[in-house]
Amino acid sequence: MAFFTVGSLPAQLVITGTVQDSQSSEPLQYASVSMVDAEADTIATGGLTNETGHFRITGVLPGIYFLEIEFIGYQKVRSAVFATDSMKQSLQNLGEFFLEPDVLELDAVDVAISAPAIMSAATKTIYDPNQLYSATGGTCCDIMKSIPSIDVDADGQVSLRGSPEVAILLNGKRAGILGGGRHTNIMAVPVPAVMVDRVEVITSPSASQDADGMVGIINIVLKENKASGFNGHVNVNAGTTNKYNAGAYFNFRKGSINHFWNISTEDLSQSGSAYRRSTLVFPGGENSSLSLRTVETNSRNRMSYLSGGTRYEISENTFFKGEAKLVPFQRDQDEAIDLDGQHLFLSKREDGFLQLLDLGFILEQERKYRLSGDIALENQGWNSRQNGEENGTVMDMSLKGETDMNRSILNLDYELFLTPSIKLETGVKDRYLAQDRLRIVLFQSSGSDVDFRYWERVKAAYLNLEYITFMEDMVFSAGIRLEDAETKGTFGLDIGLDTLLGFPDGLIADTEAYLTKYRKLYPSFLVRYTPSRLTAFQAGYSARVNRPTADFVDPFPRNLFEPSVLNTGNLNLEPEFIHALDLKFSQVLPSWSWEAAVFGQRIENMIRDDEDLMNGASVITWKNAGNGSNLGLEGRVKFKPLPFWVMTLTGLYFRTETDQAIEADLTGRLSGFHGKITQVFTFSKGGILELDSRLYGPQTIPTGT
Template sequence: MKTILLAIIFTTFLSPVFAQFPTGGASQPKALPGTAGDQTPKGTAKISGTLVDSAALKPIEFGSIALYNKKTGQAIDGTVADEKGKFSLTKVVAGDFKILISFIGYQNKTIDNITLSKGQELDLGTIKISSNVKQLDEVTVTGQAALIEEKVDRLVYNAEKDIAAKGGDATDVLRKVPLLTVDLDGNVSLRGSQNIRVLINNKPSTIVASSVSDALKQIPADQIKTVEVITSPSSKYDAEGSGGIINIITKKNSLQGLNLNVDAGVGNRGSMLSLNGGYRKGKAGFTIGGFGRGSYNTITKSELSQTSIVEGVATETRQTGDGNSKGLFGQYNLGFDYDLAKNQSITAGVRYGVRNMINQQDLITQLYKNGSQTDRSGRNVDAKNLSGTVDANIDYLHTFKPQQEWSISTLYSRNDLTNNFDADLLNSGNTVTRRQRNENKSINQEFTFQTDYQTPIKKNQLLEFGGKAIFREVTSDYQFLIAEATGDFVKENDQPSGQLTYHQNIAAGYTSYTYTTKSRYTFKGGVRYEHTFIDASTREGGSIGVGNYGVLVPSVNASKTIKGTTLKLGYNRRIQRPGLAQLNPNFNSANPQNITIGNPELRPELTNNFELGVSKNIKKVFVNATFFGRVTNNAISQVRQPSDSLPGAIITTFENIGRQHAYGINLFANVAATSKINFGVFANSFYTTLTGQTLGENNTVEKLNNNGINVSGGIFSQAQFRNGWGAQAFGFMQGTQIQLQGKQGGFGFYTVGVKKEFGNKKGSVGLAAENFLSKRFKMHTELFSNQFNQVNDMYFYNRGIRLTFTYKIGKMTMDAPKRKAKSVNNDDVKSDGSGGGQQGGAPGAQPK
């Protein structure tokens, strides 16, 4: 039945796509969208020419040529240049005309005062078009773009202008993006929600599905070009990610020839080395790259105090911990693209990522019952968080004419994850009495197929539709073992062991329509339907009763520009499926006072999002304010309650019991003091109400309610000086965050950096420092219910300094940019709300 429904949905959405393709093969279009088409007056004159790059003198493919009547100002004919830059307009009537030439990445060019007589053949010869990119001594330098830009449907942070990011990872970059909050563990929130979809170069990855915070550590900061934040996605994006979309775009080039970039950095808390190269000749291009980063000297200290009441007995736990972590991160990629024809291209790539995180923590726990100490014990824990991820994709794009295109995208992704710990249990004399081991191996693999088609309707309308299928399988094999001070480990009968198999197949289809009026109103509406098939089971208990479900996701966006002021209004409905960490029933007791157990019976949560935004340029100042509302039903919430069998322990699991409301405002202002100096400020504030329930004493239902205001904000500035010198400073502060059963303390972060370029900007040396005014930072968290109270203080020692070096090898020339095949985007996971990071992928700027 599942296969039949998938086939029906895809047949429904693909039939109109193929119906529009010419049966005799695609021919070069003659009429631009909105021109007269086959109603163009027929004459006997002809105009021809060749488009070339003014700097590289290379042909420009797919350049658009529009022919205008000088008297009426109306476009009467048009065409697109071929792979050699050549074009021709035939059957042109006699008269006076002008030609407008345009192409992405190049300045528009107008050829005026063209007069044609009957039967005349006019050859315009070689037409040179200037790129928007400036070249200096064979090194390309882009124009001075703003650090932060607001576009029609997204906010863009130009990370390549961040000189302090070298030597860091993507976490360091995302901390500086307005609307986003990144805590000290690397967990990312958008307007207070961790239910976001994260893409890398418009593609999902199973490593993101396992942990966003861990995935970000594998991306070198200096390889990130932009970060795109989409808060009101249209129906062409996956319905997943109730909070919004984050798309991380890494640096690419359209250069001809061979190039190699070497980046290195060393610091007191981490070091990195990156080699990235590319070769492009004619229609084919290859890229290869590798990145390795090691982290060390990451020290934490913790203090925990909690009280609980079980069967009338008050138990108090006092715990202190000292820990440190180290890790190795790597990412290696190989890419290929080829132009099959002047209007067809294919791209393919494979990427392998590796993460080896080792965490060590020494805990001392004191237990009190009714005010008297009953036990004192120690626990030394070694935890391993290891993963290896493979992503492979093949994508095809066919462009029929400007804005009319068809694409097919495929992606296979697999993540092998190991999350184990070993613990030595110590008595009051620090002698090992027992040992514990938790083994948990997981495999998350998925295959995705999607197709998209878009076509213009006249010159002010655009129709888009497509279909998608995701086939996903998650398996988790877990067991809890015990041993004496010496000897072999054996299975612990009192603790759960088993295997979870979770199949999740998704069939989706969408349609979207965009309409722009002459008075600069833009309306975009659409609808998307996704049907999810679930087959879940455990080795011990058999099938789990999680039913299939479908969801209809509408979206509406509108904008209007009035005298330099842009107003935007948006509504969308989103779905958030549970992530692996929330589903996995493994009994994680690395810290026996805080135990986590997943729930494989979780259902998705649904969110309605509303937003109203206004932005304006006032001379050199850009100001943006966005008011938003978010209502989530059936919310996946953490539920904490005391353990019946482990004195003093708190057990955390997940249930669909919550209802969450959030209403707030985002403010942002950027000031371009000069062409070389700019600074800005941003602030986020929202009021949230959370409701839910948990089980109290004697299995009674305890209602939970909490509300409050969440505030965060930051400032930044950057400057470019003479002789290749530059400087940047950034500061961020987050206030207390409201949770269902308490509140989490705020934190701060700041960094400054300087950079010196040399060798005609082929190389650079940089120095950056962060949190250098304080030795450590304290995060204070309070959790409570009728059965327990918990106070947890975490101390982070993240004072850091790093020295970076970059050098570019290779002599390159600029080639005309081309539209490449689109790629798959997936989003299907939700954060578990813990330090492990968000458990899932989220939509990105690449439409689905």
Template sequence: MKNLNRIIVLLFLFLGLSNFAQNGPPTFTKIKVTGKIIAKKNNQPLEDATITLKNQKNPKAISGGITNSKGEFDADVIPGVYDITIDFISFKSINITGKNITEKTSLGTIALEDDASQLNEVVIRSEKSTVEIKLDKKVYNVGQDMMVKGGTVSDVLDNIPSVSVDTEGNVSLRGSDNIRILIDGRPSYAVNIAEALRQLPADAIDKVEVITNPSARYDAEGGSGILNIILKKGKNKGFNGTLIASGGIPETYGLSANVNYKTEKLNYFSTVGYNSRTNEGGGKTNSEYFNPDKSTKNFLDEDRETQRTRDGFNGRAGVEWTVAPNTYWTNALNYENNTGNTNDVINYQNYDATHNFTGTTYRLNNGDTNSENISYTSNLIKNFNDKGHKLTVDATLSRDNDDSQSIITGSQNYNNTLNNQVQKQAQIQADYVLPIGEGSQFEAGYKGSFGDLNNQYYVLDEQGTRIPNLSNTLEYKENINALYSQYGFKKNKFSYLFGLRWEDTNIHVNLLDNNDFNTKKYNNFFPSAFISYELSDQSNITTSYSKRLTRPRGRFMNPAVNYSSNVNIFQGNPDLDPSLTNKFDVGYIKRWDKVTFNTSAYFEDTKDVFSFVRSPTGDEVNGVPVIKSQPINLGKEQKYGFEFTLNYTPFKIWRVNSNFNLYNVKTTGEHSYTDTKGNLIVQNLDNQANTWFARINSKLTLPYKIDWQLSAMYNGEQKTAQGKNLDQFSMNTAFSKDLFKDKATLAFNISDILNSRIMRSYTYLDNQTSYSEMQFRKRQFNLSFTYRFNKAKNEKEKNQAPKNDSGNDGDFPG
């Protein structure tokens, strides 16, 4: 009953605000009412507590608000006498009657008591808002998304507006893969981030922060923005948790558990999971080759069938210690171990100039992989008072081993490739937040990141002899030191946030086999600015600017040759320089009773942008030219676009949200290289292209309380400097049903219903034209069963310690 009352109060609050917006502003000035809500038992702020003010003489004149992460609220009311109600789940309500408000009023700090009679019976059926809009980021709560039950983090990200994941697991934001991915505010140091995201189970995720234009408090890395994945960490007292079992076709199954035990001073949390996945995929590349006079030389069709199996274990355990009422220390250990096998078969069909069949060959790549990652994190929060004055210190140590071996056999050759990568990383970070007066806040901090990667790569011939020009040993060391400060304040309807970050980078790229040592040192200032104007209680407009940097890493800089195909190869470039981006964004948000509309226009100007180029090497295999794909610093890229997100709830049982992104990309630059015959080749790579992306998601409650979710995604065609990428469409669906008095949930989902998620592209070179298709994962069916013990579905956590989800996230005041 108490939950129903709270929902009714919120409903009347929204109706009152809607009525106010429709009738226009009154003839007299509004008055601001402020205050703070805390838990009486431990003086901790209560986020999302509801404050309702009802005018005694005009019942339609309802105002109010919801507290922020510091427990603070403010509301605008017309002068009059009000009845005030303060509500928070599992706490006793407070009612203030007959409060005469004629001038700016502070209700002070209001302490709520536990309502013991409600603790054992509360179940909130309404879900938390899908998205929270903050000044410098959007926070998407994904815990109840049926579409990702039994899935992975990659599946979660692929359901987030503005974010997309391609068939190979690469993540992009607003159409760009130039982004930084964080987990709990810290970089993921996995050697292969795409594979790491596919191994982490979806049920370990609490929410995802999308930061398209980061402020100075965040790393400068990520030219197009940052994705911060927040993992679950229970806060409910006592012993509670969730168990999830899943299975699917193609053969996929997993078992995971999130368990939590909380006492007065200690909170033990853990996540453990095992999954085994089989991904079936494939593709083809059909090429036509030309003579110097542009006449047809011959044709080659490549058909590829791929099966990847992965077995993964991940475990995370930690404890949060309330050292003192205002001091919290959290330590956690994370361990991941993944093994896998890849069976990749390529059949080559050869044709002459008139397309008459001349013969066939094959190439079989049978590879085994094993990776092990262990990391330790420590986080200390010291609150100097209850007004946001605090110091946060973070430390991280990690080590990642990634080994792989492939045996490549073919009609005329045999090779064995060995790859061993060891990456070590240490990070220390300190952040200080100081509120200054009402609505103002100063922040400053330091971050040091120190990494070391050693990569040994060998290609062996039929006699087991190392092939020198295809093998190498890479040593990569990266040390980054950063300082930042920012100041935010609120004045009338304007909110401001200005910051400056300085980063000093020292990188060593050493090829040990040939004593090729390279050092790259640079330091940069990264300013940021955010200005928001509150048009009304339901709408505001925001403009922002930041300078960003993207450092080349991983496979981009590793000169090891990807040898899975002997005519289409990939090779990294250790001489890549970082790219710098200036980002501008103007956003607008409007809320109605059933609709939330959020839109933005953006512009990005990048120099030394990374781009992949395909170039003939000058070599041939059975008369077929060998084409190498390699990243380069192209020159300059300018991108401008328009994006909107629409959330619509036409009925209580139906919710629809959609996202649309349209952008134009213009690149200018050329690429010069010398082929194996000593010829200097110059490629003009100027290009301008328009493309768009759209996603729609619908969730409907059917009879018998069965939830149905359906989503569809479309990527438009895009022209590239050397061809074009064709459009792509896919659909997913899911059904779920709560069982055993809502203690359990059974969910069934189908990924890629139409089996249409295929990357298709054309490439046009001087001596070759190719059409390619690639499908990393075919249609999948998955069934999952979730059981919750001592924990109600969607239960609102209470008595929470001050948040620090994003590592150094001091929320802007107001």
């Protein structure tokens, strides 16, 4: 006879609470919460706080414990000893914990250490604008310039890891003032730095995010004040470089309804100069037709941003939200061009207005499910004018244009916790864009029409699975995204207009149709291992795409009054398809921290600048060069030479090359080096001084001939 004894395992409990800054009462995200066995004095389990400062520790066995809560830049907090008993309750809320900013008292210096400027999470790197002191009093553009891996050129074009092929979002959306172009001009975002809550840099996006952008995503998250009563903030700044901006945000909350408003305006003037030296090299090696083109540019951008909305909360995690945005803008640009004794003065002006309506909702039960959806409806319209002078004489030709753009984005996302450690994400998205460009070329007493229409629709569905180990030291994420994309473009101009304007024969066909239609799968995965709270390894892969936008396919010349150098689009461009791999290692030590990353992309249908000679004119456009690759190294080291002096060194090397070019003249290598030194001095009597310096190594840039 056999006897079996059946026993039950001890029931497990859930411990919750919140962590906040003691001075501002703001929630602290990514604070480390360790649950220590009081009798054995060993860590039993633990977790991290989320964006609301909330932590949830599962799988806790009955016993006697205390909590140790840590966050970089704050003093460690130890809770009172408490007991857990599954017979009494399965969920135990320990309430709120407040962390004090750390202070080092030295002989002659008191150094207050605030929250870190950079936080590394599983899927993104987060930058706190409040700790980027050189951006204080500036705009969103100044914040971008202060982030190590981001570069902003003189025209406001943003690059990440040396490439402008980056998707930039505002509160997770592309719609709105960021426009619909392939490259983003960050100066077109009239948002003061004080209104930005954080900037997220995502180099290994998951399947839940759009596949656009070769090197990743930059998400600008604006502040949202939810305090009770009437609250607000006003900021006014003026600079000696003809830079003025002002902004204010307010909210009024009573009960479950919160009304909010954001207002900002910016007036920015810039000037610069550039030159372009061209030499025609024949196959035999002889040189001919040396020319030098110099350009002096003066520009002024004036823009305002007005938004207002209402948020209705059913519970802490369930709400409905509606917001409307209005953005009037005006851009002026003057160019003085000298080319082989020819003196041109060109004047361009744009006046426009943007309207955006954004509606959304979130229904959530924490650690169980989350359902969210939103719709964005946008209309932009602007008028443009161009005229010029040649050798001091007003040209007989001028240009007027009208552009109308409509966009809608609809998406629905659902998250489900299958277990406390496994999360399933799925969703659908429908994105639509239509743009009409009507231009009238006035030549002497007659006018001719040029019409370009661009249409794009992308429908997507995704599935992503995330697994976090019990001790949260490893994260696994894998997903797949299916996109059905279609783009169309039509172009027409009055018969004989190209000849009348002096364009080379065959440069622009009277009518053409552009059509790209494809269905493609974009897989992704991410593995992150944190053997300790201060050390992390990460590897990620994602398939990406760069779709040619209206500016890249519109064949009408951008510089109409200078027929010797023509910049045009290419109606035959195909999308770039990318396989991107990212490896990262970071470590925080007692006196210094460092991070290193290796990244690479394999690119199909690589798009490159190409320059050809047609009837003596230099025609610059874009072409699909073939297959290629982009490789790079990125590093950052932060240390303190003295207690009041913090120094950060960052460096980036990248190399892009075409190895299977369709045309021989499109084979080549683009490479470069960027470096930055940031020094922050904190004075004992109050005040902070930040000094930034950048180093740009010489870049090798190939072009066709």
